[in-house]
Amino acid sequence: xxxxxxxxxxxxxxxQTSGIxxxxxxxxxxxxxxxxxxxxxxxxxxxxEAGFDLKSFVLEHFEMPExxxx
Numbered sequence: 382x383x384x385x386x387x388x389x390x391x392x393x394x395x396x397q398t399s400g401i402x403x404x405x406x407x408x409x410x411x412x413x414x415x416x417x418x419x420x421x422x423x424x425x426x427x428x429x430e431a432g433f434d435l436k437s438f439v440l441e442h443f444e445m446p447e448x449x450x451x
Contacts, residue, residue, distance in 0.1 A: 385409045388417050392424045401436040408439065410446035 385408065386393045396408045413420060420442045427433055 389421065392421060395428070395435060396439060399435055401439065407446070408443075411439070411443035412446075413443055415442060 393408070396402070397405055402408060423442070424438065427438065428435075
């Protein structure tokens with residue numbers, strides 16, 4: 382299985398450097414809701430639009446990991 386940095390390229394870099402999540406592991410633990418090609422096409426299309434919200438985009442296209450109760 383390929384790593385998220387290989388699969389999602391610029392999107393991965395944007396998420397990891399943006400600080401939208403408390404730690405860098407959150408995004409890689411998220412499950413894509415759509416095929417990577419679809420997500421990347423939409424990211425490339427929308428990311429340069431005025432008012433683009435990276436966190437909203439990620440939450441729309443990926444499922445948050447389940448929280449374990451300890």
